[in-house]
Amino acid sequence: MPSFTAFIKSLIIASLIGVLGSGVFIYSGLYPIGADVPHNQLSYWLLETLREQSIARAASDIRIPENLNTSDRLLAGGADYNDMCAGCHLKPGKIESDFTLGLYPAPPNLTLMSDGHGHEHLGKTDDESLKRQFWIIKHGIKASGMPAWAPRHDDERIWDMVAFLQRLPKLTAEQYQILTARGDSSMQHQH
Amino acid sequence: MKQKLIFPTLFLAVLGVAFTAQAHDPKEHMKGAESPNCAGMKDMDHSKMDMNDPVMQAMMKQCMKDMDHGDDMQDKRHNKAQDSEGHSMNAPEHPH
Numbered sequence: 001m002p003s004f005t006a007f008i009k010s011l012i013i014a015s016l017i018g019v020l021g022s023g024v025f026i027y028s029g030l031y032p033i034g035a036d037v038p039h040n041q042l043s044y045w046l047l048e049t050l051r052e053q054s055i056a057r058a059a060s061d062i063r064i065p066e067n068l069n070t071s072d073r074l075l076a077g078g079a080d081y082n083d084m085c086a087g088c089h090l091k092p093g094k095i096e097s098d099f100t101l102g103l104y105p106a107p108p109n110l111t112l113m114s115d116g117h118g119h120e121h122l123g124k125t126d127d128e129s130l131k132r133q134f135w136i137i138k139h140g141i142k143a144s145g146m147p148a149w150a151p152r153h154d155d156e157r158i159w160d161m162v163a164f165l166q167r168l169p170k171l172t173a174e175q176y177q178i179l180t181a182r183g184d185s186s187m188q189h190q191h
Numbered sequence: 192m193k194q195k196l197i198f199p200t201l202f203l204a205v206l207g208v209a210f211t212a213q214a215h216d217p218k219e220h221m222k223g224a225e226s227p228n229c230a231g232m233k234d235m236d237h238s239k240m241d242m243n244d245p246v247m248q249a250m251m252k253q254c255m256k257d258m259d260h261g262d263d264m265q266d267k268r269h270n271k272a273q274d275s276e277g278h279s280m281n282a283p284e285h286p287h
Binding site: 069070178184 | 224225226227228229231232245246248249250252253254256
């Protein structure tokens with residue numbers, strides 16, 4: 001029967017081989033890093049799990065404003081969504097853009113209900129989902145194409161966008177156009 | 192020692208103000224901004240609208256000017272028609 005010391009030695013050697021092998025693989029440049037080649041299942045699971053666990057932990061202490069469902073928030077958040085988010089996350093009546101086709105991971109289509117996103121946040125409560133969206137907009141996600149909007153947008157403005165996202169999946173294209181237009185409606189009649 | 196700290200503190204304060212002033216202003220998006228297309232709102236059956244729904248309230252806010260403007264235009268057309276028929280002097284004020 002092998003001794004405990006021999007077991008530890010084997011473990012250390014195996015770990016060293018693992019670290020060395022990983023280093024050789026990383027420096028070999030063999031991993032396909034192009035956005036047009038999907039991750040293998042192991043890499044995808046690792047990155048997805050890392051992302052979701054990190055966001056869940058970081059967002060747990062966020063306090064949700066009580067007045068999230070107001071027309072003023074919808075108007076402010078809608079206009080910002082249209083200017084800053086719709087290119088990647090789409091708008092009613094649009095099913096793809098250059099960004100949705102070219103980015104990897106593909107940005108979720110936020111005009112769909114959460115079960116249509118294809119992302120792993122289905123088990124979350126409504127509050128957890130709101131906190132998650134706020135955190136992602138504010139801080140962004142590394143190496144995903146999602147920028148952090150915090151540097152030039154305060155929390156209230158980010159909550160406005162979160163408020164708009166709650167109603168977005170049920171908006172028609174006409175409703176979306178009216179809610180997100182920044183221009184003055186009376187301008188249309190000035191010829 | 193205190194004097195040495197004054198300049199870096201002052202510099203950071205000025206830098207802070209400068210960055211705050213650069214905060215992303217919605218007015219940056221106003222150039223060429225789309226106007227709300229409120230034509231569809233006028234054709235909607237208002238009795239079926241839920242006025243407590245924030246989406247509907249927001250749409251009403253967006254189209255308020257347009258709808259007022261539409262009423263004004265209707266008034267003008269109405270008055271013009273009356274003028275041409277020679278009834279303008281006797282025409283009652285259009286109720287709002």
